[in-house]
Amino acid sequence: MTSxxxxxxxxxxxxxxxxESMRAVLPFTAARFARAVIMPNLRPPxxxxxxxxxxxxxxxxALPPQPTFEPLMTLYxxxxxxxxxxxxxxxxxxxxxxxxxxxxxxTHSDAGVTEMARVDGVLARMEERDLVLQVHGEVTxxxxxxxxxxxxxIDEVLAPLAARFPRLRIVFEHITTRAAVEFVLxxxxxxxxxxxxxxxxxxxxxxxxxxxxxxxxxxxVLKSQSDREALLRAIASGDPRFFLGTDSAPHARSAKETxxxxxxxxxxxxxxxxxxxxxxxxxxxxxxxxxxxEHGADFYRLPRNSGRITLIRTPWEVPRSYPFGSxxxxxxxxxxxxxxxLAETQ
Ligand code: NCD
Ligand code: ZN
Numbered sequence: 635m636t637s638x639x640x641x642x643x644x645x646x647x648x649x650x651x652x653x654e655s656m657r658a659v660l661p662f663t664a665a666r667f668a669r670a671v672i673m674p675n676l677r678p679p680x681x682x683x684x685x686x687x688x689x690x691x692x693x694x695x696a697l698p699p700q701p702t703f704e705p706l707m708t709l710y711x712x713x714x715x716x717x718x719x720x721x722x723x724x725x726x727x728x729x730x731x732x733x734x735x736x737x738x739x740x741t742h743s744d745a746g747v748t749e750m751a752r753v754d755g756v757l758a759r760m761e762e763r764d765l766v767l768q769v770h771g772e773v774t775x776x777x778x779x780x781x782x783x784x785x786x787x788i789d790e791v792l793a794p795l796a797a798r799f800p801r802l803r804i805v806f807e808h809i810t811t812r813a814a815v816e817f818v819l820x821x822x823x824x825x826x827x828x829x830x831x832x833x834x835x836x837x838x839x840x841x842x843x844x845x846x847x848x849x850x851x852x853x854x855v856l857k858s859q860s861d862r863e864a865l866l867r868a869i870a871s872g873d874p875r876f877f878l879g880t881d882s883a884p885h886a887r888s889a890k891e892t893x894x895x896x897x898x899x900x901x902x903x904x905x906x907x908x909x910x911x912x913x914x915x916x917x918x919x920x921x922x923x924x925x926x927x928e929h930g931a932d933f934y935r936l937p938r939n940s941g942r943i944t945l946i947r948t949p950w951e952v953p954r955s956y957p958f959g960s961x962x963x964x965x966x967x968x969x970x971x972x973x974x975x976l977a978e979t980q
Contacts, residue, residue, distance in 0.1 A: 643926035647879025679710035731766035805840035810862035828879025870918035877930035886961035
């Protein structure tokens, strides 16, 4: 197959940042995806409906005129979030979920939740109003091995949470392990997961190939080959509980190439193309469209997009860097090839 046409996809997990940085990265996503769920981990975090609507407007103002693109907003859950905020979010019609960052789990998560019991009232209201909870699923205990933090989170936090709020719809974001795949497959209805391109295409060796590779560092960190194979089997199965969320997370080169580098991989410049590679490697290219353009929309109860994109199997070389405000950033596959190219968006 040398070309593939898909219904326009949605990115259900995206970091856009703000200001000049946002303007630098937004066109990559808008060229490919019709909608994206915009993560709220700005500084200060997007904790209220008013903040989210103002951020949404800044994104709309920064968009190129074509093709159309709709930002779907989410609120940053804190210990202090008021249940009434859930009502306002739902009433806005622009906010699809609330994001749980365990405090300290990842980039800009220090305002996150310190103890689940503190947000029970908010979760109960979300369940009632049917707002989706998006979960960064890692425990933060420094004693727990960094490669075990997702699996521990399932047992200690996610499984009990899903049981305590049986009608709350939950997206387990950027899953990385076989344990997470199995949790989703065995879970009650209303539980789904996003899968990133990096966790499908790389295992943890990619952090150390020929030396330390800060641009391959993200959270949750890359896992073992057997975990990666479990993710590939999950997406190749066509199960609707797995869908596209890039977790594209731009950081300036200077914040990555430093003694204590930030977590986050930028993939928006070639996101759908990278997923095409992953599906092709799993012998499941025919399942890409449902994963990218149907499962996420259906889970969020949004209409499927009507436009189309076409990808052709023509390798192209990724630039070594892209401008990023006053700095630059190093994209995934910098200076290397991606096997598929975006040919057209309608
Ligand atoms: C994200 C970021 O940079 O905002 N980083 C990452 O490694 N994925 C935060 C997150 O989603 O964990
Ligand atoms: Zn993220």
